């Protein structure tokens with residue numbers, strides 16, 4: 001099991017759901033964690049709820065804003081002096097809108113947070129990882145990174161884009177010591193998903209696992225992918241969806 005003693009992990013979207021679970025998981029494995037969220041109070045709540053709150057610090061940053069991202073990463077490097085793992089987890093849904101009902105503002109908002117955000121975060125942390133000649137990045141996509149219908153047009157396009165971003169970063173930086181991989185969760189019991197559609201409960205009963213994924217399960221996958229047990233894992237897409245894609249019965 002990966003131990004993160006002396007490692008520094010950044011988690012975006014740390015104020016809720018899977019991001020919050022990741023902060024718990026990494027700190028329980030002795031990491032020091034920078035917990036980023038656009039909602040600073042919720043990031044602070046995550047830190048305050050840890051068994052040892054001194055292991056983590058909350059940062060306010062909007063991952064879609066280049067200046068905000070750079071400021072947070074500069075502060076994190078100044079405080080922690082290294083970055084071993086970036087978990088690009090922050091993301092938003094798009095209301096399942098089809099293309100002709102998606103405004104350009106909504107398209108730009110979802111792409112900016114879900115796709116430009118992971119790019120901006122990677123761009124900001126990679127110089128530090130290159131100095132260290134070692135690092136790892138985990139981008140959170142979705143089953144919507146492979147299939148249509150789990151989200152609307154903007155969400156599905158953004159999550160397909162995240163997989164492409166991972167592959168290109170892997171190609172560019174793998175030989176320089178930086179591993180980049182994607183996590184693709186299925187329906188996971190977080191505020192984002194549980195408010196997304198009243199049809200979800202019925203949909204969940206129709207696929208093999210017949211239950212929601214727990215955020216802690218995604219966090220444990222991240223802890224595997226981010227550490228030395230996954231040293232040979234580069235550019236991969238790790239689906240954890242209870243069989244959703246395999247069964248291919250999308251509910252929407």
Ligand SMILES: NC(=O)c1ccc[n+]([C@@H]2O[C@H](COP(=O)([O-])OP(=O)(O)OC[C@H]3O[C@@H](n4cnc5c(N)ncnc54)[C@H](O)[C@@H]3O)[C@@H](O)[C@H]2O)c1
Nearest residue numbers: 013015016017018038062063090091142187188190192193
């Ligand atoms: N829950 C699911 O079923 C599911 C399935 C597949 C993929 N995902 C993806 O997993 C990731 C985490 O989702 P979740 O379900 O835990 O969501 P969540 O809504 O519970 O948490 C997302 C967090 O991201 C933060 N955030 C939103 N915009 C931000 C921004 N611009 N800058 C910084 N932080 C921002 C929010 O404040 C929130 O704390 C997302 O990328 C989501 O698309 C979720």
